[in-house]
Amino acid sequence: MTARKKTARAIIERSASEGKLGELGVVLSDLRKAKGFSLREVEQATGKAVSNAYLSQLENGKIKKPSPNVLHSLAEVYAVPYETLMEKAGYLLPSEGEKSARRRRLAAFAIDDLTAEEEEELLKYLAFLRSRKSPS
Numbered sequence: 001m002t003a004r005k006k007t008a009r010a011i012i013e014r015s016a017s018e019g020k021l022g023e024l025g026v027v028l029s030d031l032r033k034a035k036g037f038s039l040r041e042v043e044q045a046t047g048k049a050v051s052n053a054y055l056s057q058l059e060n061g062k063i064k065k066p067s068p069n070v071l072h073s074l075a076e077v078y079a080v081p082y083e084t085l086m087e088k089a090g091y092l093l094p095s096e097g098e099k100s101a102r103r104r105r106l107a108a109f110a111i112d113d114l115t116a117e118e119e120e121e122l123l124k125y126l127a128f129l130r131s132r133k134s135p136s
Helices: 003-017 024-035 039-045 052-059 068-078 082-088 098-108 116-132
Strands: none
Touching: 024 052, 024 068, 024 082, 039 052, 039 068, 052 068, 068 082
16 A cells, blocks of 8 residues: 555545545645645646636635536546545545445555655544444
């Protein structure tokens, strides 16, 4: 498992644990920053399919439901499954069961540019979060 994939997972898990599961903008912003991209660099990486101004509005929550084409372009740039961004935007309902859980786990493993120290700190934080959960 690459560090980049671990970072994406941490981003999506954090948004869920902080009650931001439905906040597409927060996830997009975190994914962009984790990749080390500026808004303009994302615009270039999408072949100008997503302008930096539009992405800024998405990240700030001014646009809540971008087109599926925009989400597809961003999914490719951020290396996350398209379906995950579609769920975050409200186009797809999270399905129950193994397939959906696996898809969410895969989405969370999409960024691999962490340093060893960052990866270790994220794993410690995840262990801490899990330790706070009450047993079901």
